[in-house]
Amino acid sequence: MKKYKITGLILIAFLFIVSCDNEDWLERDPKNIITDEQLWNDPQLIQSLLANYYDRLPSMHGVFNSGGMTEIDDAMWSGHFDQNWRNDFQYGNDYGRYWDYTFIRDINLALDNLNEFSTEIDANQKSLFTAELRFIRAFVYFEMVKRMGGVPLVTEQLVYDFNGDPEYLQVPRAKEYEVYDFIYNELEEIKDSLEGNNGSQTRANTFTALALESRAMLYAASIAKYNNLMDTPITLSGEEVGIPVEKADDYYEKSLTASQTILESGGYSLYNENPDKKVNFYEMLMSKNNSEVIFAKDFETSLKTHFFAFENMPRSITEDNEYPSNLTPSLNLVESFKYLDGSDGDLNITGTDGQPIVYDNLTDIFENKDARLYGTVIYPGTNFKSVPVDIQAGVADWGDSGYEFFAAQDLGARYEDGGLWTGYDGPQNNAQFVTNTGFYIRKFLSEASGASLRGVASENWWPWFRLGEIYLNAAEAAFELNQAGVAKNYINTLRERAGFPANSLENITIDDIRGERRVELAFEDHRFFDMKRWRIAHEIWDGNENNENAVVYGLYPYRIVRPGHPDNNKYIFTKIRPTRFRRARLFRLANYYSSIDQAVLNNNPKLIRNPFH
């Protein structure tokens, strides 16, 4: 017994002595935590962190936000009734509020860490990553300034030192133009460091920085100019809101210079692959890696998808079993596309005698329209995915002396003469999941198999910047700088791609440029901000039920039933105001700058409220 005890003791003592020696064996890297040193010295890991930050780039009605797109005058909501508030609301004081200092802090933290821990990666690579982070930060500040006005400029981490006085962490709001200047200076500083990404369309490169510069400077310039043309300019005494008018020209010049650099040396070109101009415009946003898109948010089946096609596919074509046809474009938008002969875009619905004009085919009323109309909107008589979209509201039965309109309860029903009564795709008034305006969206709507199926979904990308916008930015800036000739050439180039003849405009006005912007960039998250920076949003969307611009209208086609008459089976159209569209758009002066959240104001007493809030 004694022998065993002693042996045991010796063994234990021995183990102690041996194991104590080997400290390396206990020292192990955790398998579930990546340390700062590991992260910031591994280009692969830094890239996946950047992917997260690129994914978080903010937008308002953009990145396939079907709901947001139906909240202005370009479209209305035809989806589920429980979201009909989108057709029945006024912009609240917080509409468009964006105050994302969580993201700003994440970027600042990443910049600090990159600076501190990255010792082993290539210097060029390090400066490229730094520049990309600063680009993202400038992008976020731009989103904030265009919605909130001047915001606190925080460019480093705010760390509390527990001294009892947090006052040094309370950063006041910068002046509105200081934020724009910050964006400009940042982009100017980093644009050369971004050269390593040139050629990429999903990571920021030199021309992406210039594209952001072109847009941001144009916004600053137009606020400087148009705010001060208002009878009562919107300003705060500390200039947190409102830019002095004398800065306008400088900003316009900066924007024009940036735009022209992209146009001249960017290596981009307007997409012009398909001789059919109509299809060409649609393909421009759908085919990836084309020469027009400067910067995009990419999607890929099985990896990262979006539901734009699921949400907005015409009712009869959708592959899924519920919730199609949410976003339906308005007649107002359709009419803003001009005719190719240069005349105004109003559709000829009734003749001079007050009688509806009879058309042989459904598409005839849209004949000779700007080719971009086809690329943006699915209108009656056209195809999608090579299948006809069945848009017909009902029949116009000629009784004894005039038309009587009948619409079927069931979509696709046959009328008593055996012909189609109401199409499988409506339009149907006051119904859900079928268009209420007579139109569907084509832009961004993927034709790929399974794109409208929830399990597969869409993989077409979202264009943050494309050359078409740069042409428009350049034209606007040039026009404001009294270079109407230069502006005219840019606009005419863009119009040629849309099917207009060469040099289609001889004289150019600011309204031409604004009209082009609306049709070229429809649904690309521009219109709301364009209306704001031109300071006309409160006049266009004035809440007046009799104002054609503030109300969303629809266009309903009817098949004529008049046996024995030459008009039989031809079509007439009526303009209607959809029942579901309840309230004219109302944009108040208070909406030019969103209110700051009360909790934010409580935390930082140095913040000034925005005007009217």
Place this chain on the structure above:
Amino acid sequence: MKKYIKIILFVFVITFTSCEKDNFDAPNALLKGQINYEGTPISVRSNSAEFELWQDGYALDEFIPVFIAQDGSYSVSLFDGEYKMVRKGGDPWLPQLNDTINIQVNGNTQYDVTVTPYFYIQNENFENVGNTINATFQINKVVEESNLQAINIVLGKSKLIDQNINDFSEEINLDQINLGSPSTVSIDIPDNLIGLEFLYIRIGVDSSSSNELIYTNVQRIDL
């Protein structure tokens, strides 16, 4: 049995004493009043104009919004105390952000707020002749820099009408109007409103300084 009585008594005591602890008093004072300019009541679009009410002495500064009814009256439930009222921008009158009104609220308090509208309408009178309505009114300019942008006569079947909610609205040709002197215009009643027993009517004036109109109070006219 005796035990049960004890428990019941205990529950009673708990119920009555605890009520004291966690209940706050409801606001017991009412502040109300009417918006006016030199004694003329001012009317607005419903759901548009707002004042801010502030109370000092608390850590966090947050205003109480005071909504103004269509006829220009307002009311708000408060606790007794001293409040500051701010006439902010965006309404059809001059913002007076630095000219705060101090109001002592004590029980039910009446306080009529004076504003400086860009324009105001007075001596309005409506007369129905056949299928037309003759409107007589006088529009006065108050703020020199402001320009007259539009005058609308609004008709409706219900009492709640303005430029945004109405059954009919007609814009009056500004050439017919002389500022500061009475004008008479006549409008035709549209087909969809003919044959009713009565209509509600008001006039709205839009100035270049604000995108909200200033109105006359709603009147009922018998047809």
